[in-house]
Amino acid sequence: MLEPASGHPYIPSTEPNVRRELLQAIGVASVEELFATIPQHLRFTGPLDIPGPLDEFSLRQAVTRLLDRNRSAGEQxxxxxxxxxPHFVPAVCDEVAQRAEFVTAYAGEPYEDHGRFQALFEYQSLMGELLEMDVVNVPTFDWAQAAATALRMACRITGRRRVLVPDWIQPDRASVIRNYMDPDVEVAVVRVDRRTGQLDQADLAARLSDAAAAVYIEVPSHFGVVEENAAPIAELAHRHGALFVVGVDPISLGLLAPPVRYGADIVCGELQPLGIHMYGGGGLAGFIATPDEQRFVMQYPSRLFGIAPTSQAGEYGFGDVAYERTSFAQRENGRESVGTQTALWGIVAGVYLALMGxxxxxxxxxxxxxxxxxxxxxxxxxxxxxxxxxxxxxxxxxxxxxxxxxxxxxxxxxxxxxxxxxxxxxxxxxxxxxxxxxxxxxxxxxxxxxxxxxxxxxxxxxxxx
Amino acid sequence: MPNLKPGRRVRQFHQARWDEPVVLELSRPGERGVLVPAAEPDVAAGAGPVESLLPAAMLRSAAPELPEISQPRVLRHYLRLSQETLGADLNVEIGQGTCTMKYSPKVNQFLIRSQKLMDLHPSQPAESMQGLLELTHRLVQVLRQLSGMDEFSLQPGSGTQALYAMASIVRLYHRVHGEEAERTDVITTAFSHPSESATAAVKGFRVITLTPGANGLPSLDELRRVASAHTAALVVANPEDTGLFNPEIAEMTAIVHKAGGLCYYDQANANGLLGITRAREAGFDMCFFNLHKTFAAPHGSGGPAAGALGVTERLAAYLPVPVVRREGATYLLDYGLRHTIGKVRSFQGVPQAFVHALAWVMSLGAEGLREVARTAVLNSNYVASRVAHIPGLTVPFDDTRRLEQVRYSWQDLLAETGVGSEDIGRRMADFGLHYWTSHHPFVVPEPCTLEPTESYSKDDLDEYIAALEFIAEEAGRDPDAVLGAPRRSVVHRSHADEWFEQPDRWAITWRAFKRKHPSRDGVGPQSPPAPGP
The missing domain is CATH 3.90.1150.10 (Aspartate Aminotransferase, domain 1)
Known part of the structure; x- marks a missing residue:
C-alpha cells in the first residue's frame, strides 16, 4: 500500500521525487501515516478482481467491443x-452538448459560470414561451419525477393530501409517482374510458372531493390519445379547490395548445424529445412550469435561475431565486430535495428551441x-x-x-x-x-x-x- | 512554479466576456435555425390537413413567441456562453469540496458518443442490448468489491436520488416487518450532506441531527441517547464533509442495529477510500457511490449523473427494478424482486455514466484505484499543510488528520479585515479559479472546503494556494479590492438580494422580466439591443 504505482496519465503526482516533496511538506514519512485515522479492523486488505490497467487504445477497443454487442434503434x-x-437531433445540439465547459462544469458561481447560468435562464425562458408560463425550473430527473414533484407541490399549496391520476399512465411514471407520494399522500386513480382513451369524466366527478390537492392528466396520454375535454376537467378540479396538473410532450406544442390555455395550474413533462438522444433512457430530463405567483414559486424544490442587474451598468447578471426554500439551504426543512439532476439537457433543449423557432x-x-x-x-x-x-x-x-x-x-x-x-x-x-x-x-x-x-x-x- | 510565467505570483487572468444578449433578443423574423423533415407528398395527401386530425379545442391558436434565428447565429451564441463558463477542464477545480471534481477522461466521453449507446431505446429487447447489460454487470461486480455490498441498482440519477431510494427502502423494510408506525426517526450528523436529511423528510421521517463534539465527530453517547425503538435508520457520510474519518463508525452502526434500525452510507466522499476501507466492514446495510464524482463521469453542469446504490443480501429484494443478471452467457433485466420499492427513475438509469465509470476503472485497475485514494489523500494533506500557514485561515479540529478534503474557516480573516469566505470566492474568479464556501448551515463559520483529488499536480495545487495567500494578504492591505471583486470575470457582482428574494422583482423567465420590468430597471442596456451580428 505504500509504493506508488508507475506513472498514470490521470494522476500527475506519482513521480517519486514529487511524492517525497509532498510528504516532506506535510511532515510525514509515508502515505500510510495519512490513513492513521482508519483503524486496522476497518481496513480492507483482500484482493480486488478488477480489470485493467489498460492503455487508452486498448481501453477504447475493449469498451467498443462491448458496446458493439448492442444493436440500437438508430441502426434498424x-x-x-x-x-x-426517437427524434431528429440537430447537429448544433450535439455540438453544444459536447462543449467541454458545459460538460465539466458543476457548481460554479454566477461570475465564472455566467454562461451556464445564462444558458439555463434562456432554457427556462424558451420553455416559458412554449408553455406560456412565467416560471420554469432547472430540469428535474425525468417526466416521472417532474410529475411526482408537481403533485407534491400541489399538496403543499393546497394543504391537502390526495391526488387523482389516470389509471392508465406509463408504468415507470406510475411507479415513481406512487413512490414519491408514499407515505403521506394518497394516490386515487381515475378511470380512462376503455373506448375513447380519454379520461372518464363521470368517474372523475365521482372521485373528486374537496380533499383533492390535484387532478393530473397527460396530453397526449401514454397511448397517444389527445384529451378533448381538458377544459371541462380543469373546471371540475377547480370547483373542488384542486389544482389542475398537466403532463405534456413539449414537441407537440407547436400544434397543440399550451395547457395554461385550458386551465392548467402546473405543467410538467419530458425534455428528451427536444434535441436529446435517447441514450438507453439516459437522455431523459423533466420540467415543471407554473405561474409567477409566490404560492407556486416558494414550493419548488428545484433551482430557479433569475436575471438581475449587476454593479456595472449594461450587464445581465444571473443567480438563484428564493434559494432559502431549497434543501441546500434548509436541509430537512426545505422543499423536498435538490441536487444534481439533468442541467446539461436543459441547456440542449434550449438550443433545440432556439433552432426550431x-x-x-x-x-x-x-x-x-x-x-x-x-x-x-x-x-x-x-x-x-x-x-x-x-x-x-x-x-x-x-x-x-x-x-x-x-x-x-x-x-x-x-x-x-x-x-x-x-x-x-x-x-x-x-x-x-x-x-x-x-x-x-x-x-x-x-x-x-x-x-x-x-x-x-x-x-x-x-x-x- | 511552472504553471505560471516566470516571476508571476498569481495568474494574470481575464475570462472571456462576450456581452451577449439573451437568446430571445436575437430574433429576426424570417430566419430559421434548422429544417425539419416534412411528410412525403403521398403521406401528407393521405393523412390530410393537420387541423382535421386534432380536436379543434386543443389546437394552438397563436404560435409560441420563440425566436427566429439562423443556424450560425444560434451556434455562435451558445459557443460564446460556453466560453463564459469556466468548467472543470480549464480550472484547477479543487475549490468545490465534497464534489470530487476530478479529471473526466476524454476517451470516455468519446466512447459514449457511439451510436450503439446514443440511439439505444431503453425498452429494446434484452438480446439487442447485451453490450450495455454486460457492461452494467461488470461495473456492478467492481462496485460490489469496493463496497462489500451484495447487490447493486444503478437506477438512481444522482447521489440525492440514491439517498431517496435508500430512505424508501428503510420505510418499506419496516413496513414489511410490521414496525412502520413506531420507527419514525432517521438519525444523521451535522456535517453530512443536506440531501441526507431532506430525502429522509420526504419519506416522512423525523430527522435527528447529531451535533459534532469538540473533535468534530458525533459522539457515541449522544447516539446511544437518541437511538431507540423509534429509530428507523442512521444515515451518515464518512469521512464527513470536514474530511474527518470517524474511527468509531462500526460502533455507531452497531448501536443503531441493536436498536432495530438500518444503517445507510453516503459514499459521496469515497475518493480517499477506494480499496482501503468499505461499507461492509463498517457495518452498513446500504451505500451509494456517485459515478459522476468518484468514478470520473462528468458533472454535466449539474447532471445527468448516477448514484449507484448497493445493499447487503438482506435488503436485496427491496432494490428498485430492474436489476441486471447474468444467466450463462446472456444478460437479462430482472423485475421480480419480492419487496421492490418500484422505481425512482424511469427505465434503467443513466447508461452514459455507467460507460464512463467502467472505462475509468479499466484504465486504472485495482492498484490504480488504490493509487487514486492514496494520491487524493496525499494532495489534500499537502494543501492543508500549506494553507494552515495563511494568516486568517484556521483548520477546525486541527489535531486530527483528514483524508481527501478539509473544511477550513476564514472567521479570523473576517474579524480582522471584514473579508469573508464569499468575498474570497468572488476574488478567486479573477484568477480563473473556482472556489465555493460550503453547504449550509455553516457549522464551521466562514467555511471553505478544498478537495484536491488525484487529478492535480503539485504545481496546480501551488497555483491555487498562491492565489489564496495573495487574497488573504490583499484583504489586510486593501480589503475593497476583495470586496469589489470580481473585476476580471465575465460579469460583476449582481444585486442578488434585492432581486432574487422579492416576488415583485424576481424574473425567472424572459417573459416575466419583460412583464415586471418594462423599463428594464437597470438590467442590461437601457434600450433593447438591435438584433443581428
Whole structure:
C-alpha cells in the first residue's frame, strides 16, 4: 500500500521525487501515516478482481467491443416509444452538448459560470414561451419525477393530501409517482374510458372531493390519445379547490395548445424529445412550469435561475431565486430535495428551441401527426387488426390491437425482429385489460418507405398464419 | 512554479466576456435555425390537413413567441456562453469540496458518443442490448468489491436520488416487518450532506441531527441517547464533509442495529477510500457511490449523473427494478424482486455514466484505484499543510488528520479585515479559479472546503494556494479590492438580494422580466439591443 504505482496519465503526482516533496511538506514519512485515522479492523486488505490497467487504445477497443454487442434503434427500423422517443437531433445540439465547459462544469458561481447560468435562464425562458408560463425550473430527473414533484407541490399549496391520476399512465411514471407520494399522500386513480382513451369524466366527478390537492392528466396520454375535454376537467378540479396538473410532450406544442390555455395550474413533462438522444433512457430530463405567483414559486424544490442587474451598468447578471426554500439551504426543512439532476439537457433543449423557432416546431408536429395517420391508414385494411385501439385523435403514438388476429404481440414482434424491425412495445403484461396490444411510436424520423415496410410486414405476418 | 510565467505570483487572468444578449433578443423574423423533415407528398395527401386530425379545442391558436434565428447565429451564441463558463477542464477545480471534481477522461466521453449507446431505446429487447447489460454487470461486480455490498441498482440519477431510494427502502423494510408506525426517526450528523436529511423528510421521517463534539465527530453517547425503538435508520457520510474519518463508525452502526434500525452510507466522499476501507466492514446495510464524482463521469453542469446504490443480501429484494443478471452467457433485466420499492427513475438509469465509470476503472485497475485514494489523500494533506500557514485561515479540529478534503474557516480573516469566505470566492474568479464556501448551515463559520483529488499536480495545487495567500494578504492591505471583486470575470457582482428574494422583482423567465420590468430597471442596456451580428 505504500509504493506508488508507475506513472498514470490521470494522476500527475506519482513521480517519486514529487511524492517525497509532498510528504516532506506535510511532515510525514509515508502515505500510510495519512490513513492513521482508519483503524486496522476497518481496513480492507483482500484482493480486488478488477480489470485493467489498460492503455487508452486498448481501453477504447475493449469498451467498443462491448458496446458493439448492442444493436440500437438508430441502426434498424424501430417503433418503440412509450416515454423515450426517437427524434431528429440537430447537429448544433450535439455540438453544444459536447462543449467541454458545459460538460465539466458543476457548481460554479454566477461570475465564472455566467454562461451556464445564462444558458439555463434562456432554457427556462424558451420553455416559458412554449408553455406560456412565467416560471420554469432547472430540469428535474425525468417526466416521472417532474410529475411526482408537481403533485407534491400541489399538496403543499393546497394543504391537502390526495391526488387523482389516470389509471392508465406509463408504468415507470406510475411507479415513481406512487413512490414519491408514499407515505403521506394518497394516490386515487381515475378511470380512462376503455373506448375513447380519454379520461372518464363521470368517474372523475365521482372521485373528486374537496380533499383533492390535484387532478393530473397527460396530453397526449401514454397511448397517444389527445384529451378533448381538458377544459371541462380543469373546471371540475377547480370547483373542488384542486389544482389542475398537466403532463405534456413539449414537441407537440407547436400544434397543440399550451395547457395554461385550458386551465392548467402546473405543467410538467419530458425534455428528451427536444434535441436529446435517447441514450438507453439516459437522455431523459423533466420540467415543471407554473405561474409567477409566490404560492407556486416558494414550493419548488428545484433551482430557479433569475436575471438581475449587476454593479456595472449594461450587464445581465444571473443567480438563484428564493434559494432559502431549497434543501441546500434548509436541509430537512426545505422543499423536498435538490441536487444534481439533468442541467446539461436543459441547456440542449434550449438550443433545440432556439433552432426550431415557432415554424420548426409547428412543422415537426405536423409531420408527426401526418405520418401517424398515414401508418394507421396503411394498417387499417389488415383483417383482424383494430387500429387505432382508441377513438379520437392521436399524437406520435397509438395502440395497435391484435386481439382479433388470434396472434400474440410477442409472436408478431418476433417475426418483425427476424426482419430487422423493433415492433411496438408489448402492452400485454403492464395493461392486461388490453389483451394483445402494442404501443406504436411514429415520429419525423420514420420515412414513408419505413411505414410501408412495417405495414407490409405486419400484413405478411398475419397472412402467413 | 511552472504553471505560471516566470516571476508571476498569481495568474494574470481575464475570462472571456462576450456581452451577449439573451437568446430571445436575437430574433429576426424570417430566419430559421434548422429544417425539419416534412411528410412525403403521398403521406401528407393521405393523412390530410393537420387541423382535421386534432380536436379543434386543443389546437394552438397563436404560435409560441420563440425566436427566429439562423443556424450560425444560434451556434455562435451558445459557443460564446460556453466560453463564459469556466468548467472543470480549464480550472484547477479543487475549490468545490465534497464534489470530487476530478479529471473526466476524454476517451470516455468519446466512447459514449457511439451510436450503439446514443440511439439505444431503453425498452429494446434484452438480446439487442447485451453490450450495455454486460457492461452494467461488470461495473456492478467492481462496485460490489469496493463496497462489500451484495447487490447493486444503478437506477438512481444522482447521489440525492440514491439517498431517496435508500430512505424508501428503510420505510418499506419496516413496513414489511410490521414496525412502520413506531420507527419514525432517521438519525444523521451535522456535517453530512443536506440531501441526507431532506430525502429522509420526504419519506416522512423525523430527522435527528447529531451535533459534532469538540473533535468534530458525533459522539457515541449522544447516539446511544437518541437511538431507540423509534429509530428507523442512521444515515451518515464518512469521512464527513470536514474530511474527518470517524474511527468509531462500526460502533455507531452497531448501536443503531441493536436498536432495530438500518444503517445507510453516503459514499459521496469515497475518493480517499477506494480499496482501503468499505461499507461492509463498517457495518452498513446500504451505500451509494456517485459515478459522476468518484468514478470520473462528468458533472454535466449539474447532471445527468448516477448514484449507484448497493445493499447487503438482506435488503436485496427491496432494490428498485430492474436489476441486471447474468444467466450463462446472456444478460437479462430482472423485475421480480419480492419487496421492490418500484422505481425512482424511469427505465434503467443513466447508461452514459455507467460507460464512463467502467472505462475509468479499466484504465486504472485495482492498484490504480488504490493509487487514486492514496494520491487524493496525499494532495489534500499537502494543501492543508500549506494553507494552515495563511494568516486568517484556521483548520477546525486541527489535531486530527483528514483524508481527501478539509473544511477550513476564514472567521479570523473576517474579524480582522471584514473579508469573508464569499468575498474570497468572488476574488478567486479573477484568477480563473473556482472556489465555493460550503453547504449550509455553516457549522464551521466562514467555511471553505478544498478537495484536491488525484487529478492535480503539485504545481496546480501551488497555483491555487498562491492565489489564496495573495487574497488573504490583499484583504489586510486593501480589503475593497476583495470586496469589489470580481473585476476580471465575465460579469460583476449582481444585486442578488434585492432581486432574487422579492416576488415583485424576481424574473425567472424572459417573459416575466419583460412583464415586471418594462423599463428594464437597470438590467442590461437601457434600450433593447438591435438584433443581428
Amino acid at each position: 427500423l424501430s417503433f418503440l416509444g412509450g416515454g423515450c422517443w 415557432p415554424k420548426g416546431l409547428r412543422e415537426v408536429g405536423t409531420t408527426i401527426v401526418q405520418k401517424g395517420a398515414y401508418l394507421r391508414q396503411r394498417l387499417a385494411p389488415i383483417p383482424g387488426l383494430r387500429v387505432p385501439r382508441f377513438l379520437g385523435s392521436h399524437f406520435k403514438e397509438f395502440v395497435l390491437d391484435f386481439n382479433g388476429t388470434g396472434r400474440s404481440v410477442a409472436d408478431i414482434n418476433a417475426y418483425l425482429a427476424r426482419h430487422g424491425v423493433f415492433g411496438g412495445q408489448d402492452l400485454s403484461a403492464d395493461f392486461p385489460e388490453l389483451g394483445q396490444a402494442a404501443l406504436y411510436c411514429v415520429t419525423e424520423v420514420h420515412a414513408q418507405q419505413d411505414l410501408d415496410r412495417l405495414a407490409d410486414l405486419i400484413g405478411a405476418a398475419l397472412g402467413a398464419d
